Amino acid sequence: MTAHARTVRTQGRPVLGRFALPWRLLGYALVAGLGLLYVLPFVLQLVTGFKTDPDAAAHPLGLLPVTPTTAAYQRLFGLSRAGDGVPFLRWLGNSALVAVLVTAGRVLFDSMAGYALARLRFPGRSLLFAFVLAVMAVPGVALLIPKFLVLNTFGLFDTYTGMILPLLVDAAGIFIMKQFFESVPREVEEAARVDGAGVFRTFWSVVLPMARPALITLTILSFQGSWNEFTHFLVATQSSRYETLTTGLARFVSGGLGGGTQYPLKLAAALLSTLPVAALFFCFQRYFVSGANAGAVKE
Template sequence: MTAPATLDEAAVLVEPPLRAKRRMPPARVLSQALFYVVLVVLAAIYIYPFLVQVSTSFKTDAEATQSPLNLIPNYFTTAAYERLFTRSDYPVWFMNSTIVTICVTIGRVFFVSLAGYALARLHFRGRAVIFALVVAVMSVPGVILLIPRFLVLNQIGIFDTYAGMILPLLVDAAGVFIMKNFFESIPVEVEEAARIDGAGTFRTFWSVVLPMARPALVTILILSFQGSWNELNHFIVSTQSPGLTTLTKGVAGLAAGGLGQGNQFPLQMAAAAIMTVPVAVLFFIFQRRIMNTSEGAVKG
């Protein structure tokens, strides 16, 4: 047998024969097509209100009243956005929401991580009772706690302050629950190795365990940011000064006609559209890291 003359001929000789592609049964093709049609319809149902919101923000008041569901404005205008930023306190509301949200997000990620690690790893008397209370708090509607929260804030002298807006939101029972369960999924051998090297409890938590809990931390970060950014009830009972008004409280006032007569649909939709941007950006940045439990596994 003679050797192949060129490298291309040799590659052809060693290349395995291509397998014939299997044809899907018509019934399966039809079922998958119907499945994707249903997904597209559901996506359109969820996206359409947002598109209407953005479109309405660029309409005039008259057009928003006559054709509220039209996605293409007949007359494109940015008057609603100009009015928000030049003739309202919207920049102040945005600044207050940003300050509170950043402080609450950082503080909640830190404190719920500490609490979750303590409940998952530290052995102390009453640990089971404390965890049962944390789970019980998750079942209590937040509206029930509004009046007691107002009384406590007023009694300790932090009502109508940034401290009163931030401190009650720093710890979340659901966050503690998530972090405890994730810490329990991390092998104990990792911490034992760190203690053999001389690391203390906090050093082991901070330098070894916490980096392995990155998926849970990202989940808590997104939930904390979204929850504090969209919080309304707590800010109603914790503040009364116009200078401490947040976006949710201010936009609620706009919905009640806080900037004049008329329906003000473009103004309200513009305010709501801007509110959704930070949460949407944060979610799209970190969505692939949410509770990916494959991270943090011990590599051999």
């Protein structure tokens, strides 16, 4: 390196260092501001749940309750002495039952269907996969009336079976599992067949354990989708005993359970309904990262 180059490099360091720190601080401040802006609605939701109705109506953006109270949560869990409770626990139980059964069914059936489309050779396989893609392209709203007619015809309307059975298989889940199984080396399956394993044994004991990132991703997406499902339950049920969190909260927000704004009660119920999905995601979010990295390496 020449003396002139060393001089230029030495003279350049103070200039770069002088502007690097302010730009870095500005970037941190911008990221922190965007993060606070994103978190603010959740903070307001949490705080409003501990406000009184007049306080929430007068100070909707207040970050501190004037008179903190747990009256909203007491009504939700049936602990209110006024007898004005909300059937939140029944909604929660129905949502948990449906979400668990639907998630288990989707993980099982979607993985089996995805493996069959990825590995098995049978007549009409390409046509069947095209049909799966076509189902993904159909808007769910267009199927509301056919769903109601089918459920009513088979006597499944307003039953748990009618709520769960149509959701047990998901086209998007089949597509996800098919794409993952196609990335599994065929040599692994061939070695299992040499050892005497059949198709189902190869799938269950060899290939499926290798698909843990995809299975966890499918589990989270299935649980989230079934937990937040609304339109299907709207046409599949009528009685209040089958209401889930989504349909119950929808009737609640529309004013079906009393007059007034009732912001604390509504936001407290909405907050509690989001906690299971948020907890599930934060517990298994690292598998999303590992699955994305694995997909990037395979590509």
